[in-house]
Amino acid sequence: MRAASATMRAVAAVALAHSAAPAAAQRSDGYDLWLRYDPLPPAERASYRLLLRSAFFAGDSGSMQAAREELQRGVGAMVGAAPIAVASLGNADLIVGTPAALPALKSLGLPLNAAGPEGFVLRRIAWKGRDVIVVAGNSDVGVLRGIFALLRRIQTGQPLESLNVVEAPRYALRLLNHWDNLDRTVERGYAGQSLWDWHKLPGWVDPRYTDYARANASVGINGAVLNNVNASAEILTPPYLEKVAAIAGVLRPWGVRTYLSARFTAPIAIGGLKTADPLDPQVQRWWRSKADSIYRLIPDFGGFLIKANSEGQPGPQDYGRSHADGANMIADALAPHGGTVMWRAFIYSPEEVDRARSAYDEFKPLDGKFRSNVILQVKNGPIDFQPREPFHPLFGQMPATRVGMEVQITKEYLGFATHLAFLGALWEEVLDSRTATPRARVAGEISALAGVANIGTDRNWTGSHFDQANWYAFGRLAWNPTLRSSDIAQEWSRMTWGNDRQVTETVVPMMLRSRDAVVDYMTPLGLTHLMATGHHYGPGPWVDDLERRDWNPTYYHRATRDGIGFDRTAGGSNAVSQYAGAVQHCWSSLECVPDRYLLWFHHVPWTKRLRSGRTLWADMVKRYDDGVSAVREMRRDWASLNGRIDAERYREVTAFLKIQEQEAKWWRDASIAYFQSINGLPLPPGHAPPEHALEHYKSLRFPYAPGN
Numbered sequence: 001m002r003a004a005s006a007t008m009r010a011v012a013a014v015a016l017a018h019s020a021a022p023a024a025a026q027r028s029d030g031y032d033l034w035l036r037y038d039p040l041p042p043a044e045r046a047s048y049r050l051l052l053r054s055a056f057f058a059g060d061s062g063s064m065q066a067a068r069e070e071l072q073r074g075v076g077a078m079v080g081a082a083p084i085a086v087a088s089l090g091n092a093d094l095i096v097g098t099p100a101a102l103p104a105l106k107s108l109g110l111p112l113n114a115a116g117p118e119g120f121v122l123r124r125i126a127w128k129g130r131d132v133i134v135v136a137g138n139s140d141v142g143v144l145r146g147i148f149a150l151l152r153r154i155q156t157g158q159p160l161e162s163l164n165v166v167e168a169p170r171y172a173l174r175l176l177n178h179w180d181n182l183d184r185t186v187e188r189g190y191a192g193q194s195l196w197d198w199h200k201l202p203g204w205v206d207p208r209y210t211d212y213a214r215a216n217a218s219v220g221i222n223g224a225v226l227n228n229v230n231a232s233a234e235i236l237t238p239p240y241l242e243k244v245a246a247i248a249g250v251l252r253p254w255g256v257r258t259y260l261s262a263r264f265t266a267p268i269a270i271g272g273l274k275t276a277d278p279l280d281p282q283v284q285r286w287w288r289s290k291a292d293s294i295y296r297l298i299p300d301f302g303g304f305l306i307k308a309n310s311e312g313q314p315g316p317q318d319y320g321r322s323h324a325d326g327a328n329m330i331a332d333a334l335a336p337h338g339g340t341v342m343w344r345a346f347i348y349s350p351e352e353v354d355r356a357r358s359a360y361d362e363f364k365p366l367d368g369k370f371r372s373n374v375i376l377q378v379k380n381g382p383i384d385f386q387p388r389e390p391f392h393p394l395f396g397q398m399p400a401t402r403v404g405m406e407v408q409i410t411k412e413y414l415g416f417a418t419h420l421a422f423l424g425a426l427w428e429e430v431l432d433s434r435t436a437t438p439r440a441r442v443a444g445e446i447s448a449l450a451g452v453a454n455i456g457t458d459r460n461w462t463g464s465h466f467d468q469a470n471w472y473a474f475g476r477l478a479w480n481p482t483l484r485s486s487d488i489a490q491e492w493s494r495m496t497w498g499n500d501r502q503v504t505e506t507v508v509p510m511m512l513r514s515r516d517a518v519v520d521y522m523t524p525l526g527l528t529h530l531m532a533t534g535h536h537y538g539p540g541p542w543v544d545d546l547e548r549r550d551w552n553p554t555y556y557h558r559a560t561r562d563g564i565g566f567d568r569t570a571g572g573s574n575a576v577s578q579y580a581g582a583v584q585h586c587w588s589s590l591e592c593v594p595d596r597y598l599l600w601f602h603h604v605p606w607t608k609r610l611r612s613g614r615t616l617w618a619d620m621v622k623r624y625d626d627g628v629s630a631v632r633e634m635r636r637d638w639a640s641l642n643g644r645i646d647a648e649r650y651r652e653v654t655a656f657l658k659i660q661e662q663e664a665k666w667w668r669d670a671s672i673a674y675f676q677s678i679n680g681l682p683l684p685p686g687h688a689p690p691e692h693a694l695e696h697y698k699s700l701r702f703p704y705a706p707g708n
């Protein structure tokens with residue numbers, strides 16, 4: 001009865017082989033992400049091993065098999081021996097299942113009500129005279145998430161003595177948005193090609209899709225939009241839907257549902273219709289029958305993500321209809337199958353007085369007009385995934401609409417894959433922002449979280465080792481937006497770089513400072529969107545000749561000889577009036593607005609004294625320098641870990657930090673040179689002049705920068 005299967009023996013053998021090497025010497029190319037399951041120190045192993053000798057799994061669904069294999073893989077590698085799967089409860093240390101599959105669980109008084117459909121309960125209890133650990137959920141996927149939570153505890157060295165945990169996700173939809181094209185390029189992708197090998201699908205289903213799904217499952221991400229929001233209609237043709245179905249089949253057991261971006265004019269492009277007017281009955285019929293055919297192939301299909309009437313994409317306004325008309329028509333096609341439409345609020349027109357006002361002006365009047373299976377997907381800030389923005393004014397102000405937040409995990413505006421910028425801090429700041437609306441904080445105003453993925457075919461998945469932390473943090477915050485980014489960084493660091501205390505105590509502070517460093521060397525004090533044209537690589541604050549005025553950096557900073565900043569108060573665009581009560585009041589006032597949003601809301605004289613006692617100009621220069629120094633310090637801190645991190649990953653991070661320092665200095669120098677050319681002011685004492693003249697920075701060209 002206790003005979004170990006061949007797989008389990010293999011897992012144990014691998015684990016033993018691993019255990020021979022000291023932790024820091026474990027070679028890694030980053031493929032394992034945070035699921036490395038490094039061997040624990042011998043003393044810890046022994047104590048965990050006693051608790052995890054055998055396991056009883058109730059049921060055999062795909063999710064249960066995944067749970068069992070993950071437990072065996074993880075415990076086997078960390079503890080040195082995988083739990084033996086036993087056929088009866090009587091001799092199990094670990095009992096895993098749902099009350100539906102294992103009615104005995106019902107008598108234990110577990111708080112399963114609080115776990116919801118996707119959550120779990122972890123409990124240490126005495127059962128029939130035995131000391132056991134129970135991993136229970138209301139669904140097999142919930143159980144799987146419980147197994148990952150248990151493994152995380154072991155990975156981060158937490159005791160299982162008084163295990164008593166119940167968790168349920170805060171948001172029902174926790175989705176990655178891949179901006180992947182059918183030719184395998186990735187818009188704003190810095191980690192290689194698209195994972196989805198469309199040409200070879202469905203005949204060849206890359207095993208990597210399973211590891212992708214595992215990683216998502218481990219942090220609770222429960223959906224993936226496979227293709228770019230700038231969508232090709234081709235994805236909705238029968239051959240591509242077969243390919244999509246093959247991917248969906250891999251993701252399903254891991255609790256990850258498949259979604260697609262849909263092109264609004266697909267009825268014309270692939271349906272042979274003359275119009276895509278949402279009020280045209282033929283168009284409505286086309287979408288209904290398209291939805292029906294998708295659900296025949298993919299019964300748990302999640303729904304569509306739609307970018308309409310934005311940056312040249314077609315949409316309902318092309319037919320004189322509203323965003324609500326468009327969204328509702330597609331929502332009606334999905335409703336019989338339980339599907340959702342995520343309708344993006346990212347729109348802005350050149351006629352607007354201020355781009356930051358656009359989405360609110362367009363969508364606020366539509367509150368209450370959307371079907372219940374529509375989610376309005378709003379970017380975290382009113383412009384566009386910048387290093388820092390105030391929260392979007394639509395949060396909290398669409399009481400009769402389901403609103404989701406979209407963040408960008410890929411670092412289009414924060415230094416691509418080479419700059420270390422831990423975005424957990426950025427998202428925590430937004431989710432935690434006070435709104436002056438009924439739910440008081442942004443996290444309470446939303447019902448879904450979507451993240452533009454940073455994943456590609458690079459061996460380490462995300463283009464850099466530290467960018468893995470952003471994928472991880474996105475999932476953790478979507479599951480529980482009240483988690484602190486410092487705790488997330490700590491967990492991730494331990495799981496990724498090991499439990500060596502010196503490593504954790506060095507890496508976590510680096511991560512927590514990193515995002516502010518980027519803000520400082522790129523866009524301090526509320527400046528925004530000063531990146532070079534198109535690819536957004538490097539500085540371009542001087543650019544003022546683009547086809548649309550609201551694409552020009554000069555539009556955003558409005559620097560003149562006298563001052564700098566975008567006046568969004570009543571005297572200017574009055575975008576600040578879109579915020580509610582106390583928030584509007586504070587941000588309108590120069591006395592109250594925090595420094596971090598100063599130039600976002602106000603046009604301020606260069607000579608104005610800030611809270612620091614310095615003039616605006618002196619403060620700005622100091623911040624540019626602080627940003628560069630912070631990167632220099634990160635390099636120094638990282639160097640102190642030489643020998644404590646495996647050589648391959650150590651070397652790559654070392655090289656990337658060097659690139660980051662060079663580029664931070666480039667940003668600093670180019671920005672100072674440019675703003676000095678506008679204000680004619682000398683540099684404050686103690687700050688070095690830019691290395692080159694402004695013309696040098698203006699002359700730099702990067703036609704092949706990635707992701708464009």
Ligand code: BDP
Pocket residue numbers: 187188229230307311346384385412
């Ligand atoms: C911008 C990106 C562009 C995207 C757009 C969007 O530069 O590539 O298509 O966002 O979110 O930031 O639709």
